[in-house]
Amino acid sequence: MGFSALVASALCTFLLPLLLFLAAVKLWDLYCVSGRDPSCPLPLPPGTMGLPFFGETLQMVLQRRKFLQMKRKKYGFIYKTHLFGRPTVRVMGAENVRHILLGEHRLVSVQWPASVRTILGSGCLSNLHNGQHKHRKKVIMRAFSRDALQHYVPVIQEEVSACLERWLGAAEPCLLVYPEVKRLMFRIAMRILLGFQPRQANPDGEQQLVEAFEEMIRNLFSLPIDVPFSGLYRELKESATELLFGGHETTASAATSLVAFLGLHHDVLQKVRKELQVKGLLCSHNQEKQLDMEVLEQLKYTGCVIKETLRLSPPVPGGFRIALKTLELNGYQIPKGWNVIYSICDTHDVADLFTNKDEFNPDRFMSPSPEDSSRFSFIPFGGGLRSCVGKEFAKVLLKIFTVELARSCDWQLLNGPPTMKTGPIVYPVDNLPTKFIGFSGQI
Template sequence: MGFSALVASALCTFLLPLLLFLAAVKLWDLYCVSSRDPNCPLPLPPGTMGLPFFGETLQMVLQRRKFLEMKRRKYGFIYKTHLFGRPTVRVMGAENVRHILLGEHRLVSVQWPASVRTILGSGCLSNLHNGQHKHRKKVIMQAFSRDALQHYVPVIQEEPRQASPDGEQQLVEAFEEMIRNLFSLPIDVPFSGLYRGLRARNIIHAKIEENIRAKMARKEPEGGYKDALQLLMEYTQGNGEQLNMQELKESATELLFGGHETTASAATSLIAFLGLHHDVLQKVRKELQVKGLLCSPNQEKQLDMEVLEQLKYTGCVIKETLRLSPPVPGGFRIALKTLELNGYQIPKGWNVIYSICDTHDVADLFTNKDEFNPDRFMSPSPEDSSRFSFIPFGGGLRSCVGKEFAKVLLKIFTVELARSCDWQLLNGPPTMKTGPIVYPVDNLPTKFIGFSGQI
């Protein structure tokens, strides 16, 4: 074979596929950008759309924080990308996020990625809209009223003192598998993320159905109070609706995800920050001592809602933890019409992700942002400027239904931790990862030792 033939063969083998690939990427970019609204004079936000079909999903899933930090440095507070099969604009900053969160049902509507909708189901609160969402939220909120929270306090107080029974290990593993695959490409084939997530979800649904049928047989709730699942069951029966087992299972699964994973993430971050800042832990203990919560077991004041509300500094420690390490990094919306935001257009039908973690990072309200300083929350700040600078529970009509429950749980956890033990982080300051909830890469190996009670 002559030299020219070898060159031609090499071109066909290597160069032609490369050119075709580059052409496909360019056509993909043009296709994505072609959905720009021609009736709006504003440009699309800066950014890139990634690979054909896959967009930048794989890069985001694999790199997470590194990917998002690179995008923010390069493109600023608003940029376009293509994630989970949809053209997407990612938004951060208090003023930008304010427009999104207060535009629910008018400018935007909630729409999680297809994999989330498929795994959690259409019957859960986060996938409902308008009147359905309003009524369902009203029912669930009864489970998180102040009276209900008072009933939960002694139950929560026992949790840090106990470990999960061995019989629940399969359920825990299934739950973790579901969470790992919640955000995945919408491809339901064997061994795909969506396939594994659905298989794990089915194990969880089977266990929840057992509990629902047990509640139906028991009639009266245990302990004299009604949990969210009991209230939903009564709501469907009271309105003459047929009890929809699938919707109840989906609602319960969503509450487990929203309540368990997020508070577990925040509790882990609390251990990390207090382990790294012993001076803050000592101030927490000082507050507990003043309130009569750091005495011998026979002299300790009983925990209740009134006592918990008096722990102002402990509450600030939790706020600072949620500022630096919010468990949920952001939320998903879809543009109901073309939006104009900070000099850019967001076309109708595009997904919008508002970022909680980045909004905290860039907030002008906070000085020395990287410093763990709970005292910053001790003095009140102007409501208008702080409202959307600190949004660990989201905001607007879609703010977290269980946020008051989470605050109570984390306060009790902090109290029990501070008055029962000291601890040391064996690997030092952890590196945090998002998947989709924030957690330490090394799972935070920690050595706990009994606390003497001396300050």
């Protein structure tokens, strides 16, 4: 082969693909810029759109919190990106989030990624709009009235007590908290939300249900491509229920974070126990005392511990909307049809209302309650018309878990402070290995 042929071959092999790639990147940039609404004088938010078609989805899925922190540091409280096949603006900060959440049905509407809509189904509450959403939410709210919650308390207490008893009687000195708590919350959700009682005699069958459901959760946020080995290909839609997602996965995340924070802050745990002692809930002869809504509502400090846990480690990092029309936000335009993600975790991180933000300090919620003066600085359950329908159920469940844990167990985190990851729910990378022993009853 002559020299000219070699040059031509090299050009075809290396240069042509490079030129095609550069051309594709340029066309992608032009496509992203053309999304701007020329009728609005404001510019698009700062940011980058990533690779053609894929956008920045891969970086976000692989790096999660690191990727989001880098974006926030570089671009501030509002920036553009391209996620899950759609141009997207990510928003944080109390005022920005308030504008989005209070603009439901007027400025924005719910718009979860295609993978979420496909797996959960178009008829689930999170994907309904206007009158349909209002009617369905009203029906579901009956299951979370105060009277209904009172009926759930004995069931929750029974399951939590039995679970902690197994932890304390386990032969292995090291217990992985996160999978154990997920199994506990799954049992509670199955009994209360679906009216199904898992059989104690068939733990393998129960574990198969848990694993099937968790496979669905792992694939909620995946690339919108229906091909073998992608999340959308797996036939799990028939077992997917929105109530199980809200009542199992998110509460498991929060309960695991409670174990972690109380394990790292023994002084806080002791203050919880002092509150229980004042209410007559700590003495050994009252160890099995039945709880009820009236007693739970009196445990103010315990409630603040849960709030502080949700502030520092909200299970759900944010929510998805779509702009119904071009809207103006903080000096930028968000074009009609673009996705809008409001960030819960970042909004908590940047809230001016909280001092010493990285410190675990439940007393900050004692009085006055911060969310009363700026309710969009603290939004673990979202806000507006689409705030979490089961938030009161979650609060009761987490409070019972905290009470039973504090009056039954002492524990040690074997790996120290955990590294948290989002996928899509927040969880500890190491599953929180912990050693539990019985609580002596003395404080």
